Amino acid sequence: MSDERRSTSGKKDANDEVLQWVTFKLEKETYGINVMQVQEVLRYSEIAPVPGAPLYVLGIINLRGNVVTVIDTRSRFGLDPCDVTDNTRVVVIESEKQVIGILVDSVAEVVYLKASEIDDAPNVGNDESAQFIQGVSNRDGELLILVDLDQLLSDDEWDELKQF
Amino acid sequence: MAKPLAASKKVMKNYLSELLTEELPELERKKIKIASKTDDIVEDNRLEALLQNVNAELDIAPHEVSTQKRIAHQDSIEEKAAQQSQGEVALSTQKSSGDFIAKIPKSYRQGDFQTLFFNVAGLTIAVPLIELGGIHKIDKTTSLMGKPDWFKGVMLYRDEKINVVDTALWVMPEKCDETLKNSLNYQYIIMLNDSRWGLMAENLVDTVVLQQDEVKWLDSTSKRPWLAGLVKNKMCALLDVDALIALLNEGSGINQFD
Numbered sequence: 001m002s003d004e005r006r007s008t009s010g011k012k013d014a015n016d017e018v019l020q021w022v023t024f025k026l027e028k029e030t031y032g033i034n035v036m037q038v039q040e041v042l043r044y045s046e047i048a049p050v051p052g053a054p055l056y057v058l059g060i061i062n063l064r065g066n067v068v069t070v071i072d073t074r075s076r077f078g079l080d081p082c083d084v085t086d087n088t089r090v091v092v093i094e095s096e097k098q099v100i101g102i103l104v105d106s107v108a109e110v111v112y113l114k115a116s117e118i119d120d121a122p123n124v125g126n127d128e129s130a131q132f133i134q135g136v137s138n139r140d141g142e143l144l145i146l147v148d149l150d151q152l153l154s155d156d157e158w159d160e161l162k163q164f
Numbered sequence: 165m166a167k168p169l170a171a172s173k174k175v176m177k178n179y180l181s182e183l184l185t186e187e188l189p190e191l192e193r194k195k196i197k198i199a200s201k202t203d204d205i206v207e208d209n210r211l212e213a214l215l216q217n218v219n220a221e222l223d224i225a226p227h228e229v230s231t232q233k234r235i236a237h238q239d240s241i242e243e244k245a246a247q248q249s250q251g252e253v254a255l256s257t258q259k260s261s262g263d264f265i266a267k268i269p270k271s272y273r274q275g276d277f278q279t280l281f282f283n284v285a286g287l288t289i290a291v292p293l294i295e296l297g298g299i300h301k302i303d304k305t306t307s308l309m310g311k312p313d314w315f316k317g318v319m320l321y322r323d324e325k326i327n328v329v330d331t332a333l334w335v336m337p338e339k340c341d342e343t344l345k346n347s348l349n350y351q352y353i354i355m356l357n358d359s360r361w362g363l364m365a366e367n368l369v370d371t372v373v374l375q376q377d378e379v380k381w382l383d384s385t386s387k388r389p390w391l392a393g394l395v396k397n398k399m400c401a402l403l404d405v406d407a408l409i410a411l412l413n414e415g416s417g418i419n420q421f422d
Contacts, residue, residue, distance in 0.1 A: 078310065130308070130309065131310070
């Protein structure tokens with residue numbers, strides 16, 4: 001048995017806490033984010049572009065009097081842009097003490113995952129976006145990619161967002 | 165459909181010719197150099213010893229003493245020569261250790277061994293059956309962002325998560341243009357030993373028992389550690405599975421050592 005397989009089975013004996021994940025779709029893949037970081041899920045509404053904003057910022061929305069910056073999740077994940085549909089949602093999250101929105105193709109459900117059910121993603125690739133992946137999990141025969149929202153932007157980018 | 169296949173076969177032929185016309189590995193050349201140096205030293209010492217023995221025979225009358233001396237002298241010369249040659253080898257080994265990765269001896273390097281041949285984009289690849297982890301029919305792969313092009317994604321097989329490698333993109337990234345990529349029709353995953361890595365294959369060709377002399381072994385190359393050797397009559401690459409796994413675990417592409 002290989003070392004990596006042993007390390008996976010080793011997790012089962014250790015702290016096997018259950019975490020809840022909100023799942024969303026981007027293109028054909030399903031992603032999960034920690035439910036504790038999700039504030040709410042909004043239907044798509046007009047996103048006002050901000051002149052001079054970085055490429056990863058789609059624009060801003062007004063959420064009950066508060067301005068929320070919306071991130072272009074597709075470009076962040078290296079995916080091609082697509083048209084907005086009825087299923088498009090803005091997931092409002094709190095990360096790095098900031099509230100931002102991420103635009104996703106659709107939101108699916110909330111799932112419960114034990115720590116032992118989460119595996120590390122293969123450690124290949126130097127691309128920045130490879131760091132977003134916290135782990136992967138087999139969910140009813142479908143692979144769920146768990147996203148580390150804190151890694152979604154670099155420290156400089158988080159600082160940049162404070163200016164909006 | 166026939167044209168891209170013919171083109172890719174031509175590309176493969178050139179590719180393998182390049183591999184087969186490889187120059188004599190540097191380590192082998194160094195070994196030969198060291199061996200000839202050692203021979204020279206031993207030869208010189210023997211000559212010196214003979215000359216000294218001649219002198220000794222002339223100077224000292226009793227034969228017994230001379231013989232004993234000769235033996236003792238011969239011993240010390242041989243020791244000296246051995247020490248010198250050992251020193252030479254140790255020096256060269258130290259010098260060359262930075263450039264070359266020594267390969268671990270494989271169990272299939274003795275006697276006959278079975279290999280599986282499979283096809284990817286007109287290229288035939290062989291893998292020793294002893295290092296084959298299994299063969300699966302290809303299923304849905306989930307791509308992960310930020311990974312190299314050759315990392316196709318993760319495929320679920322029962323409870324296992326298989327890291328799927330686009331073999332053509334890994335083995336010959338420079339040859340993979342859009343036409344070749346579009347012509348690929350992957351059907352199987354060839355699992356590497358007991359790792360999670362699997363290579364995509366278009367067709368399974370055959371399993372063949374190979375003899376040692378049917379393979380041009382590449383024991384001392386750091387340039388292509390994933391290549392155990394070349395199967396002479398099939399003109400195809402024989403994989404060093406463990407080295408390949410190590411490279412994949414590091415996230416290294418094939419051109420890492422170029």
